[in-house]
Amino acid sequence: MEFKKVVLLGGGVLGTQIALMSAYTGHDTTIWLRSEGSIGRTEPKIEYYTKAILQALEDAKKFVGNPLGAFVYPKALIRDWNNITVEGIDELIAQGEKNMKENLHLELDKEKALKDADIAIEAMAENTEEKIEFYKSIQDILDEKTILCTNSSTLLPSTFAEHTGRPEKYMALHFANSIWAHNTAECMGHEGTDPKVYEQVVAFAEDMNMVPIQLHKEQPSYVLNSLLVPLLDAGQNLWARGIADPETIDASWRIGTGAPVGPFQIMDVVGLKTVSNILNMKPDAKDPESVTYRLIEMIDEKIDKGELGVTSGKGFYDYSK
């Protein structure tokens, strides 16, 4: 079965980006929003990310025929980079703009939004109680055929499966920020997910020009963050213990592995407040003898000075110049 009608439940940053990619790839796409106020917040996001997507295509023209272009082109927007031409990109821009405009609809009425949906992707705030309440509210509205997915970054589908009324048709489908460039779709069921449903969701992810990251079991924070957190921890540890400076640690990582950025550059993107919040959840956060305690002091000192990362113009690095 190929999915034709796609519904996004929530129009935040990720909800909007997912909806645009769904529309871009030719799916009839509806974003359900809770209120008129939500429409006022979502419309500018649609405009902003539509521009970003078209600009990414525009920028890609510079690298057509460049042997290194394959590393930087926007992977979700251009399927066949090896055979692309500048004219081909112009066609993608025209078709993409049309698709994102014509295929994307906003709807306040849950029933209307969900009617006849092949897949509905919940992309709401990370609040367990609110999600449960919401799932219960749509149980009787969802079509028999509709597959329900959550884009939750931190919560597991098994927490919610029984509240959806369709556990066998429920799983996680998790997208990354800047979806047009970072085109992973982490696919993760719970124990009761029907394997056929899982396969259909994987196929849909491919339809959306995503690389499906197939998890065979539930794993908190999926694959990417399961890898990233230990790397960031290790960098933080070297810094907090006075072994080396952030610039040095990053340079060592970049040169040694060929990665474009090091752990402190990644933390500047994540944002220092988020980094501090995560550190404060560690068991030894309140132990003044621990490295974690010292680290929180060092990070909070920067936060107090307004050095929050890329968004504030300064974090571990100065972005204002």
Next chain:
Amino acid sequence: MEFKKVVLLGGGVLGTQIALMSAYTGHDTTIWLRSEGSIGRTEPKIEYYTKAILQALEDAKKFVGNPLGAFVYPKALIRDWNNITVEGIDELIAQGEKNMKENLHLELDKEKALKDADIAIEAMAENTEEKIEFYKSIQDILDEKTILCTNSSTLLPSTFAEHTGRPEKYMALHFANSIWAHNTAECMGHEGTDPKVYEQVVAFAEDMNMVPIQLHKEQPSYVLNSLLVPLLDAGQNLWARGIADPETIDASWRIGTGAPVGPFQIMDVVGLKTVSNILNMKPDAKDPESVTYRLIEMIDEKIDKGELGVTSGKGFYDYSK
């Protein structure tokens, strides 16, 4: 003080690469070798890596003027990439070939090799007893001025400082494999290293077109491996627990972080035997209930089939095609 005479103590893979980069950057460089047999083993390495270095320059010509070239050019061989021309690279090839030939000498006599050395870099096997014995054997030969460094990857300078007879002039200076592309030089003293000596070694590393990675304290495995090991651990853990496959884990890492390779591709380069050896050193390696135990079984199963990584043509990936 600028270092003019450089001595490599040992002509293995790293000793040879370091010596060639030292000669390439204009330093009078001597490799001390223990025996005629060592000469027979080192000469082919010199020839092999001389060709590799000149080939890397040749390959870089393709990327002159390419906006993405800055990410791939051989950083230790071309100082000013932004202003380089194809003709400029031809000059570097001519000068580099001349330097590597004229500035590099092999010597079996310790006294002759070390006479008047500004810096001597020990690049011998990772054997604590042998290193101590060797340091003792050169105590009375070394010139007063000579700074002694170890290229050891795993042992700490504090272990050897007292045996060198010149603890204040002794520290670690650690280079990476494929030194012409991976141009880090990890600089790490012990508590008794003279800060002025440390600064001179940092300056010498820069003179060799290296990026000095300055560690302020001793850290086993320096910066790079302190970051890399937790990442590899995390990838192994996801695989051993059946969460996801190596290809999936690597794809998630590459797309999510922009890195050129994922943890299993790195392990294929490191070699599965080394990976297995490192796992066997873990405290829970013999506990049949542990993830480590399961992981060792999974890795050893591949080793038994001759799947050792890139060098054997197959590891987690097939390189024979």
